[in-house]
Structures are given as structure tokens and as C-alpha cells.
Amino acid sequence: MPERKRFCSRSECGAPVGRSRGDRPGRTEGFCTSCGHPYSFVPKLRAGDxxxxxxxxxxxxxxxxxxxxxxxxxxxxxxxxxxxxxxxxxxxxxxxxxxxxxxxxxxxxxxxxxxxxxxxxxxxxxxxxxxxxxxxxxxVGGKSLKEIANDRRTPDGRRDPLPVEQACAYGIEALEALGHLHSRNLLYCDFKVDNAIQSEDQLKLIDMGAVRRMDDDESAIYGTVGYQAPEVAEVGPSVASDLYTVARTLAVLTFDFQGYTNVFADSLPDPEHIEVFRRYESFYRLLVRATDPDPARRFASAQEMAEQLTGVLREVVALQSGRPRPALSTLFGTEVRVTDTELFAESAEDVSVLGARRGRRAAGPAVPPVPEGRGLGAALAPLDLPATALALPVPRVDPADPNAGFLAGLVAAAPAELLVALQAAPAPSPELWLRALRAQLELGDLPAAGRTLVALEEHRADDWRVVWYRGVASLVVGDFAHAALAFDAVYDAFPGEPAPKLALAVCAEVLGQLDNAAEYYGLVWATDPNFVSAAFGLARVRLAAGDRTGAVRALESVPETSIHYTAARVAAVRARLRRRPADEPLGPDLTAAAAQVSALRGFGLDAVRRERLSTEVLGTALDWVLSGSPGAAPGGGALLLGSELDERGLRFGLERSYRVLARLAQRGEERIELVERANRFRPRTWV
Known part of the structure; x- marks a missing residue:
């Protein structure tokens, strides 16, 4: 037994004993000089006993x-x-x-x-x-978490923290064990790296000496400085203090936590100084909530903390592997709809006249380069904020609410009908008010929604769903700063959930914080491809920041299984062609855009939209050829959507597409206009 670990075992004393003096080693057996209590650090059993x-x-x-x-x-x-x-x-x-x-x-x-x-x-x-x-x-054979952590060393001998995903996996298993104890009205009290062993592919709690009943107010409390929650000394252990020890253990495992027993005994270091916190914000937020000085603000149960830690783990693994790790949330439903699949502000008329302003040009002479923002409708489309806010995931109904069954039968009701039906509810309840609030927001009745929200905040200020709807309502009315504060609070509470990150991404986008918006959109999209609005949002902010390649990559990552696959590929085509600086090489993007248009024939792109998209590709190519830009030399036998890549071939291609559109037109005036446009683009011929 090392001398530094020898202390009087009497709980009221705890003085150091058995220490050396000068050249004389400390005694392994004797009496405490402070209280006279006997001590012994000699094993009582020997091999063979x-x-x-x-x-x-x-x-x-x-x-x-x-x-x-x-x-x-x-x-x-x-x-x-x-x-x-x-x-x-x-x-x-x-x-x-x-x-x-x-x-x-x-x-x-x-x-x-x-x-x-x-x-x-x-x-x-x-x-x-x-x-x-x-x-x-x-x-239990194996190594303790302490041994596993201490065995990891850098070439210069310094401790190498565990990968965060490995630590999260340990934490989830520990929480499952603690949850089992809590279900039997027991508290573990002293979870730390010493008290858990990895045995093969499983974690086991091995030291049960500090376990006590939840209603035990008399037994001695055992804990460890640096792991034990600060309130334990005064009010005793609790479920919240058990969860605190798990979070502290995760911190000790994932970074070089110097001073965790003294300077940072009740706190965490500044995230700016800890790499794992900077890289994985959700992990940091989870530790912050689990170690909140107020026990009431920590996770409510081991199960809740394990669910959020699992969400963080999925996020970390998705970012590291490049493969999504989706899962069904117990708190939020899926996103209601994807509202902003059109990245550029344009109408059907804009598309129809795209390129017509170029008119008939004589072959041969070059024209000045087309400025940034080719054609009409090149500006990014503004977000429809009310629709975007109401398309965010909806919190699930609390099954314990007295009106849960009643509300389950009203899922498909229109907002106005829903408000009438809610008057027949058996009794008032939080879920009833929340459903009424959403219906009022969907109807655009902002005064009524405001009154309902005030009533909810007065009676249910501690309900996270009220905070969520405060953010939704603020976003609907354009109060972006307060919306961001509300969604940030929900992110603090549930760091493993994609929904608050998606909401924060929208807020950051409308506030002009493009880097933050891209980070949150990217985080959601990398983890769960069911949130397709994150892909479109990521593309929007990438384009706004001038990152065309990143925008196209985001749009083309929407899988074929998504109902928004076609819209994403159409947006990717336009992202390749629009808002281009005059000196940016266009050739590779033209080829890729044309290939996408051809490939979309089998993916639900109707003939009208396909031909309009074709006119955009061909018109952009014609501008490029006539501009004399580098790499725009005509000829060479190259084809673009079946047309030769020179002025004559592209004009024939545009004429052909406009005539197809004319045959498909529903109105006579539109048909005449499209035929005239086809004639204007047709090159001069002898026949």
C-alpha cells in the first residue's frame, strides 16, 4: 500500500498515517496519531488460506x-x-x-x-x-478504465486521451447499470475510472461498496473528490449526483483533465482550451448539463442521459466515418416537410424567357463576358420563414398527458377544424395548449398564438416544449435573436437531438452567420439523411459564401431513395450554372450539369421541367461560347445534351427545346411566345 494512500479509516478523522520520517519508512500497522484509532495496511489473508x-x-x-x-x-x-x-x-x-x-x-x-x-x-x-x-x-478479468487510460501514451510519454466515441460507449453502458440500480431504489454514489472494468466487449461496475438506498439518511457516504457532485456533502447523494459522476468520468477519459480534483473540482475547463470540446460541441454540452451546479437542471434519469449520449455518439461516429447514423427520436417527430427546395428566386415565366434576352447574334464576333448572376432569377431565393419554422420537427406528445389519446385522433385535422375540436377535450392540459398554439401559428393568428404562449410560460415555464415553441413563434414573426436563444436552450438540454441544431442553423442563416449555419446544417445532414432540409440549407449557405463546390456536393448527396432527390439534382444543376464570376472555368460544370439533366429522365422530372432545365444549360453554354472566355473555344466534336458545343449547334439545341416546350404549352399565348423564342435562337440558314 503506497504511503501516499494511507489515511486513518475513521470517517471523522481521515488523517494521514503510516508515513515515513526521514530515512525511516512508515509503519504498515499502528495507531493514528490524531485520534488513536488503530490502522493496518497488511493483507490479512495469504496464499493458501x-x-x-x-x-x-x-x-x-x-x-x-x-x-x-x-x-x-x-x-x-x-x-x-x-x-x-x-x-x-x-x-x-x-x-x-x-x-x-x-x-x-x-x-x-x-x-x-x-x-x-x-x-x-x-x-x-x-x-x-x-x-x-x-x-x-x-x-471480472480485464482492465479498469483507469488502467486503459493510463496505458495510452504519446511517443513523448504524455497521456493520450481515449477517443471520444470509445468513452461515450463506456458511458452508455455505465448509465444502463446505474439505471438498473436506480430502478431498485439504489444509488451507486462512487462511479469513477477505478470502479469499472472492460471485460472482453463489456463494461462492468466492480466496486459496490458505496451503494446505498435512496431513502438511507444514516449510512456513511462514500465518494471521490473530483467525481463527487458538490451538493452531496450537504444534501446527500441522488440520481442526479450519480449522473454527475458519469459525466466527470467521461471528462477524465477524453482529455488531459489537469486539476480535476482541485481547480476544476466542480467545473469544466473553458472549451476554447480543450480540443475535444471544440471539435464536438454536442459532447461538451452534454457534460455541461450533466454537471450543472443545480441538480434539478441535470438529466432527469440515467435513461434520458443515455439516450442523449447515444445521440452524441451517433453524431461523432457519423462525422468520423462519413456514414450517417440515423435513429428515431423519442422527443421529436421527423421534419414536417421540406419547404425551400428552390435555391434561386424565379418563376415559371423567368425560366421560360431565360436566354431570350440574348436575342439572335451573328456567328463569329465575340461579346463581353456575361456578368456574375447569369440570366434572370439568379439571386438566391429568400427563405419563407413562417413555413420554414412550422416545418421544423414537432415535439412528440407526452403519453402521460391526460389528453394524449384524444389528440391522437386529431392528427390529420386542418388547423381551423383542430381549434374547434380542441374545445371538446376532456380537460385542459399542456398538450392541449401546445396543439392549440401550433394551430394558431399555422393559421397566421399571431395575436392568439402570443396569448397562448404567455399562458403556457406562466404555467409551464420549466417545460422544454414551451421553450421550443417560443423559438418557433419568434422565428415566425422574424425575431431571430430570441428564436436562437430558445433553440440554443433546447440544444443545451438535449445535445443528442438533431432538431435543435436544425433550428439553430435556420436562425444562423437568417442572421447572416453563414459559418455557424453551415456547421449546424452539416452536422444534422451528416448524422441523419432524413432531414433533407439540412442538405438544402447547407447548399444555400455554401452558395452564399461562394463555395459552389460545397453546395453542389451537399445537393448531390441527397440519396435516390428520397422523395426530394429530383429537386436536389435540379438545384445542383442550377448551382453549377448560376452566380458565377466571369473568370471562373465553366466547362466541367457544364458537362456535369448536362449529364444530370440527362440522368433525371428516369427520376420523375416531367417533360416541361426537363426542357426548361435544358434551355438553361444550353443558354448558359451559348453565353460561354460567345464570351470568348478561356476554354470556351468551339468545335472539337464535343456534345452537350445532343448539341454540338459551338454557337450553331447550341442555337439549334435551344430552338429544339423551345419548340418542345411550345408543343407542351397549355395556353395559346404561351405557345406563340415560345415559338417566337425558338425562331429567335435558330441560327441563320439558307433554308
Missing amino acids: VVHGQYEVAGCLAHGGLGWVYLAVDRAVSDRWVVLKGLLDTGDQDAMAAAISERRFLAEIEHSNIVRIYNFVEHLDPRTGSLDGYIVMEY
Whole structure:
């Protein structure tokens, strides 16, 4: 037992004992000089000793918080390996009480992530004549989290933190074990890196000495500085303090947490100074909530924390692997709809006249380059904010709400009909008010929505769904700053959920914070491809920032299985062609855009939209050829949508597309206009 770990076992004292003086080593047995209590750091059992006539001791494994831990063979049960955990000092009543509580509670507990307790036996110490107690438990082979962490070293010998995804996996398993204890009205109290072992592919809690009943106000409380929640000393342990220890353990594992037992004993370092916090904001927010100084603001249960930690893990793995890791949320439904699939402001008439302004040009002479923003409708389309806000995921109905069953039958009702139907509800409830608030926002009745929201905030200020709808309502009316604050609070509460990140991305976009918007849109899209609005949002902000390649990549990543695949590919074609600087090479994008138009024939792109898109590609190519830009030399036998890539071939191609559009036109005036346009583009011929 190292001298630095020798302390008086009497809970009221805790003074250092058995320390060296000068050249004389410290005594391993003796009496505390502060209180006179006896101490002993000598193992009481030796190899070959048989305890309770059944357990043959092989030797010491370690020294735990309550005493020596021995490895033994159970001669009565197939010579299985077991662990005997003894007391440091049986004269200490608190230590004895802890051992008794361990025997009483834990022999009934069976969980895959908790070490099994087989027996509680007593053994006569031949030296002192005392009857010592030992807990017999399952032997778990493997390394503790502390050993795993300490074994990771950089080439210069410094500690190399665990990958955050590995630590999250450990945390999820630990929370499952704690949740099982909590369901039996037990608290673990002392989770830390020392008290969990990775055995093969499973984590197990191994030290159960600090476990106590939730209603126990008398037993001694065991914990560890740096891990224990600050309120435990005054109000005792709780579910919230157990969750606190898991978060502190995750922090110790994932970065070089210097000062976690003193300077940062009750806090976390500034995220600007911790790489893992800068890289994974959701992970940082999870730790912040789980270690909030106010226990009431932490996660409500181990299950809730495990769900959010799992969401963070999915996000981390998706970012690292480049493969989405979607999952069904227990808090939010899917996004209601994708409202902004048109990236550019244009109408059907704009598309129809695209290129007509170029008129008939004589072959040969070059014309000045077309300025940035080719053709009509080149400006990015503004967001329809009310529609975008109401298309965000909707919080799921609380199944415990008295009106949950009643509301389930009103899912398909129109907003006006819903408001009438809500008057017949059995009784008022939060879900009823929330549903009424949403219906009022959908109808555009902002005064009524405001009154409902005020009433909700007065009666349910601590309900996260009220905060969420405050953000939605603020976004609808254009109060972007307050909307962002509300959604940020929901993100703090549920860092594993995509919905608040999607909402924050919208707020950042309309506030002009393009980097933040791109980060949040990208985070959601990388994790869950079901949020297609994130792909369109990412493309919008990339285009606004001048990153055409990033915008096209986002749009072309929408999978074929999505109902928005065609809209995304159409937007990708336009993103390649519009808002281009005059000196930007166009050739590769023209070729790719034409290939996309051809490929869309089998993906639900109707003939009218296909031909309009073709006129845009061909018209852009004609501008490019006539501009004399670098790489725009005509000829060479290249084809674009079946037309030769020179002025004559492109004019024939445009004529052909406009004549197809004329045949498909529904109105006579439109048909005449399209035929005239085809004639204007047709090159001069002898016939």
C-alpha cells in the first residue's frame, strides 16, 4: 500500500498515517496519531488460506476503498475464480456498515454490467482473533478504465486521451447499470475510472461498496473528490449526483483533465482550451448539463442521459466515418416537410424567357463576358420563414398527458377544424395548449398564438416544449435573436437531438452567420439523411459564401431513395450554372450539369421541367461560347445534351427545346411566345 494512500479509516478523522520520517519508512500497522484509532495496511489473508471452508486464496489483487481485494478459487463450485473483498479495518463501524449494506442489497441484483455478488462470509483472523467479513463476488478479468487510460501514451510519454466515441460507449453502458440500480431504489454514489472494468466487449461496475438506498439518511457516504457532485456533502447523494459522476468520468477519459480534483473540482475547463470540446460541441454540452451546479437542471434519469449520449455518439461516429447514423427520436417527430427546395428566386415565366434576352447574334464576333448572376432569377431565393419554422420537427406528445389519446385522433385535422375540436377535450392540459398554439401559428393568428404562449410560460415555464415553441413563434414573426436563444436552450438540454441544431442553423442563416449555419446544417445532414432540409440549407449557405463546390456536393448527396432527390439534382444543376464570376472555368460544370439533366429522365422530372432545365444549360453554354472566355473555344466534336458545343449547334439545341416546350404549352399565348423564342435562337440558314 503506497504511503501516499494511507489515511486513518475513521470517517471523522481521515488523517494521514503510516508515513515515513526521514530515512525511516512508515509503519504498515499502528495507531493514528490524531485520534488513536488503530490502522493496518497488511493483507490479512495469504496464499493458501481457506475462507469459510470453501474459498482458497490465491493472493492479493488490489487495495480498494474499503480494504484488500483477494483472488480465490471456489472449491465448492467447479473451481471457479472469485473475488473476496475484505474490510480495511473491522473496528470501523462505518466500514462494517458499508459491507453489510453491500451484502444486503447486491446479492439480489443481476445485470450484465454489474459484477455479481455470490455470498457474504466471515473468517476468523488467527492473529487478532477477530471475525472478519468478506464479500464473495464474480471475478471480472480485464482492465479498469483507469488502467486503459493510463496505458495510452504519446511517443513523448504524455497521456493520450481515449477517443471520444470509445468513452461515450463506456458511458452508455455505465448509465444502463446505474439505471438498473436506480430502478431498485439504489444509488451507486462512487462511479469513477477505478470502479469499472472492460471485460472482453463489456463494461462492468466492480466496486459496490458505496451503494446505498435512496431513502438511507444514516449510512456513511462514500465518494471521490473530483467525481463527487458538490451538493452531496450537504444534501446527500441522488440520481442526479450519480449522473454527475458519469459525466466527470467521461471528462477524465477524453482529455488531459489537469486539476480535476482541485481547480476544476466542480467545473469544466473553458472549451476554447480543450480540443475535444471544440471539435464536438454536442459532447461538451452534454457534460455541461450533466454537471450543472443545480441538480434539478441535470438529466432527469440515467435513461434520458443515455439516450442523449447515444445521440452524441451517433453524431461523432457519423462525422468520423462519413456514414450517417440515423435513429428515431423519442422527443421529436421527423421534419414536417421540406419547404425551400428552390435555391434561386424565379418563376415559371423567368425560366421560360431565360436566354431570350440574348436575342439572335451573328456567328463569329465575340461579346463581353456575361456578368456574375447569369440570366434572370439568379439571386438566391429568400427563405419563407413562417413555413420554414412550422416545418421544423414537432415535439412528440407526452403519453402521460391526460389528453394524449384524444389528440391522437386529431392528427390529420386542418388547423381551423383542430381549434374547434380542441374545445371538446376532456380537460385542459399542456398538450392541449401546445396543439392549440401550433394551430394558431399555422393559421397566421399571431395575436392568439402570443396569448397562448404567455399562458403556457406562466404555467409551464420549466417545460422544454414551451421553450421550443417560443423559438418557433419568434422565428415566425422574424425575431431571430430570441428564436436562437430558445433553440440554443433546447440544444443545451438535449445535445443528442438533431432538431435543435436544425433550428439553430435556420436562425444562423437568417442572421447572416453563414459559418455557424453551415456547421449546424452539416452536422444534422451528416448524422441523419432524413432531414433533407439540412442538405438544402447547407447548399444555400455554401452558395452564399461562394463555395459552389460545397453546395453542389451537399445537393448531390441527397440519396435516390428520397422523395426530394429530383429537386436536389435540379438545384445542383442550377448551382453549377448560376452566380458565377466571369473568370471562373465553366466547362466541367457544364458537362456535369448536362449529364444530370440527362440522368433525371428516369427520376420523375416531367417533360416541361426537363426542357426548361435544358434551355438553361444550353443558354448558359451559348453565353460561354460567345464570351470568348478561356476554354470556351468551339468545335472539337464535343456534345452537350445532343448539341454540338459551338454557337450553331447550341442555337439549334435551344430552338429544339423551345419548340418542345411550345408543343407542351397549355395556353395559346404561351405557345406563340415560345415559338417566337425558338425562331429567335435558330441560327441563320439558307433554308
